[in-house]
Amino acid sequence: MRPMLLAAVLWVPAGAAPVPYQAVLEAPDDAALNLRYARERAEAGEFLAALAALERVLAVAPNHPESRLLYAAVLGRLGRPEEAGRELAELERPGMPPAVREAAGRLRGRLAGPRRLSLEGALGAGGEWSSNANYAPRTGQALLFGAPVDLAPESRRREDAALTSFARLGGRLALGKRRRAGAVWDSSYYRVDRRGLSARDLQGVSARAGLAWRGLTIQGSFDHLSVDRDTFLRSPGGVIRLEGRLTPKAGVWMEGKGAYEDFARPSIAPASPERRGPRWEAGAGLSLGGGPGWRLQAGLRHAEKYAANRVHAYLRDGVDGALSWESATGAFARVSAGVDWDRYAKADLVVSSRRRVDILGRYGAALGTPLGFLHPWMNSLSVSALLERVEASSSLLNYRYTENRVSLMAAWRWRLL
Structure with missing residues (x-):
């Protein structure tokens, strides 16, 4: 899987202090904190930890498009393309903002890549x-x-x-x-x-x-x-x-x-x-x-x-x-x-x-x-x-x-x- 798969949805602010795992344990329902933690873990290649954090985010904010995009990218990186595709299908359905649908389409293309x-x-x-x-x-x-x-x-x-x-x-x-x-x-x-x-x-x-x-x-x-x-x-x-x-x-x-x-x-x-x-x-x-x-x-x-x-x-x-x-x-x-x-x-x-x-x-x-x-x-x-x-x-x-x-x-x- 190419590193570019995560590039469209990963963005960790420059100079931002890393989120310690203890902070996530103390605030499991803090969607913003868990999303930052998930980005950091995905960037470090710790995809299972990122997946768990994103599941907590989506439990609190199930319609948050950025979290769902990153969730689909992490699933793809873990070799679970069917699940990633189902997440992207939710973001591509009629009624979603055009920018979200376009981002999901780009990610689907990166997820599929040239290899079928x-x-x-x-x-x-x-x-x-x-x-x-x-x-x-x-x-x-x-x-x-x-x-x-x-x-x-x-x-x-x-x-x-x-x-x-x-x-x-x-x-x-x-x-x-x-x-x-x-x-x-x-x-x-x-x-x-x-x-x-x-x-x-x-x-x-x-x-x-x-x-x-x-x-x-x-x-x-x-x-x-x-x-x-x-x-x-x-x-x-x-x-x-x-x-x-x-x-x-x-x-x-x-x-x-x-x-x-x-x-x-x-x-x-x-x-x-x-x-x-x-x-x-x-x-x-x-x-x-x-x-x-x-x-x-x-x-x-x-x-x-x-x-x-x-x-x-x-x-x-x-x-x-x-x-x-x-x-x-x-x-x-x-x-x-x-x-x-x-x-x-x-x-x-x-x-x-x-x-x-x-x-x-x-x-x-x-x-x-x-x-x-x-x-x-x-x-x-x-x-x-x-x-x-x-x-x-x-x-x-x-x-x-x-x-x-x-x-x-x-x-x-x-x-x-």
């Missing part, structure tokens, strides 16, 4: 440890024709460690004169090599491609999963997502997706074809910005899975929430929680005459930081740590288990705008 294509990618590797890698029941027993039996030693809870790696490539090709629409795509590959379990090699490939216009994105999707180099699942489908903003700090989203899950017959799971069938999911959520770098997210989901053998068909309702913080340097922290409630369509008589009903709780905490504090050229490198806990309760003791997981990851990320 933007790309971003990542490579990463790390390791993880699981306290219950085979999801064994916590009681050490399982039902067989309705009667509890003790598990064989090899089927009991087993700890395991794994090496993990991933790669990702995504991009956008702007379309149209005003470049409000675009072709978008994203692809990823991940691999998990376990040390102790019989299924040592897990590989997944995912791809999405489609069109985006303002807050609407429509994409086709394809997922492929293999276990020990045998195909386990092929899943073609599609996704439609709509995003919008209620205020500068509050956003909403709605999403629907569907896929046909074509389970193969790998040697490790010869009965997998019984799971074949379509699956669809619909969800909606809300995102709220708080103080500098803080964000709260919450969402609701409903899914239905159909299967050749209705033992594997289910209805699912879920709720998710997360609280995250990101510093001006890119360091982040996140805590999250989610609960799924699954109701299966038919009892598996080999297990029990009772139908299966599960409640699955997931809880996590993550920390990460770029390594730019060691040397500027290392700012594209980052390290992160993730702690997760899963608690599964069920109407059938076969599916009652707990798992703790610790993951460490190093990643290199790049962006071509």
Whole structure:
């Protein structure tokens, strides 16, 4: 992104004393002070700090054009062109002063620049440890024709460690004169090599491609999963997502997706074809910005899975929430929680005459930081740590288990705008 992107909206008075962060904390509703602070931070290249200050300004004065122009420029500099375009569209609408509309048009041209294509990618590797890698029941027993039996030693809870790696490539090709629409795509590959379990090699490939216009994105999707180099699942489908903003700090989203899950017959799971069938999911959520770098997210989901053998068909309702913080340097922290409630369509008589009903709780905490504090050229490198806990309760003791997981990851990320 060229430095000229911010030139049209940055102006810090010569000789003006810098605004200390403490002054912003003491007067979070002072729009003029926060705007000065945002200009200074953007000029210094601290775009996340500038973004947080501008969100405070727009919460107090949502129709202030200069603040919205700078907000759009900072979003563009952070590689969020769709959001920047939506801000500029508000300034270009009929009824706005001609000078404001002209400034927004100039900024849109600088934001788009001569390059219609933007790309971003990542490579990463790390390791993880699981306290219950085979999801064994916590009681050490399982039902067989309705009667509890003790598990064989090899089927009991087993700890395991794994090496993990991933790669990702995504991009956008702007379309149209005003470049409000675009072709978008994203692809990823991940691999998990376990040390102790019989299924040592897990590989997944995912791809999405489609069109985006303002807050609407429509994409086709394809997922492929293999276990020990045998195909386990092929899943073609599609996704439609709509995003919008209620205020500068509050956003909403709605999403629907569907896929046909074509389970193969790998040697490790010869009965997998019984799971074949379509699956669809619909969800909606809300995102709220708080103080500098803080964000709260919450969402609701409903899914239905159909299967050749209705033992594997289910209805699912879920709720998710997360609280995250990101510093001006890119360091982040996140805590999250989610609960799924699954109701299966038919009892598996080999297990029990009772139908299966599960409640699955997931809880996590993550920390990460770029390594730019060691040397500027290392700012594209980052390290992160993730702690997760899963608690599964069920109407059938076969599916009652707990798992703790610790993951460490190093990643290199790049962006071509």
